[in-house]
Amino acid sequence: MAQKIYVGMSGGVDSSVTAALLKQQGYDVTGVYMKNWSQDLPGMKCPWKDDYQDAKRVAVQLDIPFKMYDFEKEYRQKVVDYMVAEYQAGRTPNPDVMCNQEVKFKLFLDTALEDGADMIATGHYARTEGGQLLIAKNAEKDQTYFLYRVTSEALSKSLFPIGNFATKDEVRAIAKKLGLATAGKKDSQGICFVGKVGIKDFLLHELGPQPAGDIVDQKGKTIGRHDGAIFYTIGQRHGLEVGGGLPYYVVGKDMDKNEVYVTTDLQDERLWHRKLTLTDVHWIDGEPDFGKTLQVRTRYRAPLAAVEVVEKISDNRLNITLVDEIRALTPGQSAVFYDGETCLGGGIVI
């Protein structure tokens, strides 16, 4: 009897092709639309209905059962509340990491299993093998950075067919060939409510206006005013509305003083880091061998950095030193470890 696979279908091309491929391969496929957010926001209509329709249309084309899971409440708690709280604390969170950890590969997986599924599948650009997480064949589109907090158990029950394609064109070609309704659809952004609205407007909507404060340059001079320190992240250039010669980059902020620090000096030492401390460390397949030369990525699509020293502070906390300095290390973002093609896990930068 064919294995029963529940495919998370977002209404995009990737997850549509995922379902199609698995069906072709003979699996017993069921499509599931996860409704995580449906609220309209000022200036933007939430596209969830369109996405749902697209996903359903494809399911009909593929002749597979289709259902919807409503995770709005949990998504709100686990992802949105976390995200807002982190911003308030002055950090820059990564909601999609949390979404994968808590919603897609926990809630969705558990719900699907309860409904009778043997495994789940998503349209992620990643591969998995024996409970391990591997980067996608298409390294440019690799999404393991968002998946490093998923457990080995969850991975062993997950399939990522898209991860085996070397290019996005191949994925689109399949969608086109099969005549899928989503073939020509533009790549979607991760979180619908920050997609078009922007994080600043979203936070304003959630938290209301923030207290203004000083913008201070590398000489200690106040060069302008910001409209809320929570809106700014390390390395950021635009949005400060401060002109005069060279671009200013955010190098830090003090939430108590409500000050944002900037520099025009690209070599400013506050913009470059070799040492970082991680918390909430999670290893997918157990603690790796730190004797090997590992690589770490501290921002999605940022270049990999070679790790020189790893010092364990406790089970879920460690210090690492890099071979070379990296730009704009940002508290709240994740540091994800790689050993060649294997994504090992990682932690949150503090």
Add this chain to the structure above:
RNA sequence: GGGCCCAUAGCUCAGUUGGUUAGAGCAGAGGCCUUUUAAGCCUCGUGUCGUGGGUUCGAGUCCCACUGGGCCCU
């Protein structure tokens, strides 16, 4: 009181020996890229050239006065 500088787009400034539609960077807007936030890349505008006179065929560019900044001197 005297002397010397400066005042040009929101900001920092460039504007040749006076000559057609005054420019660069930064900021801002739009787009690309991107399942976080950013970086990055592409495109785009904007100005009573401090005010008032004068010289000249023609002045941001020369002269005078004034106003506002800065500096120096007894």
